[in-house]
Amino acid sequence: MSIDWERxxxxxxxxxxxxxxxxxxxxxxxxxxxRVADNLSRGDIDKIEPLLDDIDFRSLxxxxxxxxxxxxxxxxxxxxxxxxxGGIHYIKRENVNGLAPSVLMNQHMLEAADTNxxxxxxxxxxxCIYRQQHDDLNRFTEDQAIPADPHSTxxxxxxxxxxxxxxxxxxxxLDTASxxxxxxxxxxxxxxPDSSHVIPSLCRKVIEEPNGGSIELxxxxxxxxxxxxxxxxVEGLLHAIEKKADxxxxxxxxxxxxxxxxxxxxxxxxxxEKDLTIEHDLSKPTGTDKYAADTAKMKAELDxxxxxxxxxxxxxxxxxxxxxxxxSKQPAFADGDANK
Numbered sequence: 342m343s344i345d346w347e348r349x350x351x352x353x354x355x356x357x358x359x360x361x362x363x364x365x366x367x368x369x370x371x372x373x374x375x376r377v378a379d380n381l382s383r384g385d386i387d388k389i390e391p392l393l394d395d396i397d398f399r400s401l402x403x404x405x406x407x408x409x410x411x412x413x414x415x416x417x418x419x420x421x422x423x424x425x426x427g428g429i430h431y432i433k434r435e436n437v438n439g440l441a442p443s444v445l446m447n448q449h450m451l452e453a454a455d456t457n458x459x460x461x462x463x464x465x466x467x468x469c470i471y472r473q474q475h476d477d478l479n480r481f482t483e484d485q486a487i488p489a490d491p492h493s494t495x496x497x498x499x500x501x502x503x504x505x506x507x508x509x510x511x512x513x514x515l516d517t518a519s520x521x522x523x524x525x526x527x528x529x530x531x532x533x534p535d536s537s538h539v540i541p542s543l544c545r546k547v548i549e550e551p552n553g554g555s556i557e558l559x560x561x562x563x564x565x566x567x568x569x570x571x572x573x574x575v576e577g578l579l580h581a582i583e584k585k586a587d588x589x590x591x592x593x594x595x596x597x598x599x600x601x602x603x604x605x606x607x608x609x610x611x612x613x614e615k616d617l618t619i620e621h622d623l624s625k626p627t628g629t630d631k632y633a634a635d636t637a638k639m640k641a642e643l644d645x646x647x648x649x650x651x652x653x654x655x656x657x658x659x660x661x662x663x664x665x666x667x668x669s670k671q672p673a674f675a676d677g678d679a680n681k
Contacts, residue, residue, distance in 0.1 A: 344418070344583050347372035352416045354403055354450065355423035356396075357384030359530045360465070360522075364420060364575045369395050378403060378412040379423065388529050404445040409453035416457065418582060421450050422465040424498065443498035451509050451517075461516045463582040464506045466590060468523040468632060469496035482635040483521070483590055503590055510588030518586040520578055523594025523634040526654060527571030528661035540568065540655070543606055544662040547613045555618040556610075559625035562603035567633030569595040570654040573647035580643040591642065594634030598651045608652060612659045 351368050355361040356377030361384065368375045369392055376397040377389060389396070401408040403423055413419060425442040447464070454462045471481045472490035489500045499521075506517040526540040534542065546556040569577070577593040585591050600608070603619060610617045640646050 349417045350374040350376065350415060351418045351420065352376045352378060352412055353420045353422060354378045354412065354446070355384060355421075355465075357381060357386055357389050357398075358422065359388075359527070360525055360571060360574060361420075361422045362388035362529055363527065363571050364422070364578060365389055365392060365396065367572075367575050367579070376412070376416065378408075383531070403450060404442050406449045406453065409446075409449040410456060413450070413453045413457040413459055416454075417460045419450065419454050419459050419462045420465070420578065420582070421447070421463065424465070425495075440494045440498050443495070444501055447498070447502040447505055451505055451515070455509060455513045455515045459515060461518065461582050461586045462506070462509070463518045463520060463578060463586070464502050465578075466499045466503050466519045466521045467496065468521055468592075468594065468634065469493055470499045470503070470521065471496075471632060473630065479630075479632040480596060480635040481592070481632060483592060483638055486521075486590070507588045516586040517588050518581045519588075519590035520581045520585075520593045521590055521634075522569075522574065523592060523632075524566050524568045525571050525574045526568050526658060528658055529571075530658075532662060532665060539566075539602065539605070540609075540658060541662060543609050544659050545666065547606075547609050547615065547617065548659075548663050548666055550615070550617055552615045552617070555620050556606065557620050557622050558602050558606060559622060560602070561621050561623060562601060562606070562619065563630075564602050565599055565631040565633065566602075566605075567595050567597075567599045568651060568654070569593070569647050570649035570651075573649050577639070577643065577645060577647065580645045584643050592634040592636060592639050594636060594639075595647045595651075596634045596636045597646075599633045600651065608655055609659060612656055 351373045353361050353365050356365045357379040365375055365377055378399050378401045380400055401412050403409055423446055470486050470491050473492055491497055503519045506519050509515045510517045530541040531537045532541050532545050550556055606619050
């Protein structure tokens, strides 16, 4: 099925966030009537400021049924990206406070979508649902999520969301898609050291470290990941809602370029053109040792694969992060008038 977006309305929950802002931008470019629902707890209105005249922005509490019903009124397609999420510091299994908001949002959004006769509902799931395995490289296929045993509370929230999507696919007229996202990266991510993901975190460390110094990695640096650039991911999500709204989950990732954290840090250091060494803190959390997406099903059923090389994406993110950090150092009032 190919969607004529110029004739459709789309809701992006979490649309002022990292992935959501890029998805919102692409939907606007395709001519869709776009609504963004975001309470800005992690999102930033600046990410979608250039789009505000072209979208319907609503600050809503999506942990409530009322908020979700309002969000989905007169909507054809839902992209449910809103979640309680952060870096490895945040998503650890003990963080039960991160579970409840996501589970409430997922359930209320599905029920509201059904009530308001939404056509299709895409749930942004995650690679975090996969349990730890021990082979040379964990290339997870979709069937390896069962039996469920994710390593984080965040992963459990995604498991429950997928189960709910499958139930609504079976029991209602709502068509659902569950996209298991593997390690997206790009500009507009959080650079907050307490919650950022690995690539923006490493970029910040390298940018702020003087030449001749060192940066620190969590663990021994042998953990391996496959990363997908954010605009590629957005294309994948659009393909998924068009071609895979059958209740079955599908991986969305880049399995062709898999790197260790040591290799990733070395690539970012090379981009910086600094002389930096790498140190390791073995006491810090590292997440799953190794994982990447098995993309066979994605390529076959979506007839699509990502195209942005890792190095190209890293160069873009590093430049963006350097500009962001530099601008944050500028005085608020360049003319010295603190009353303006």
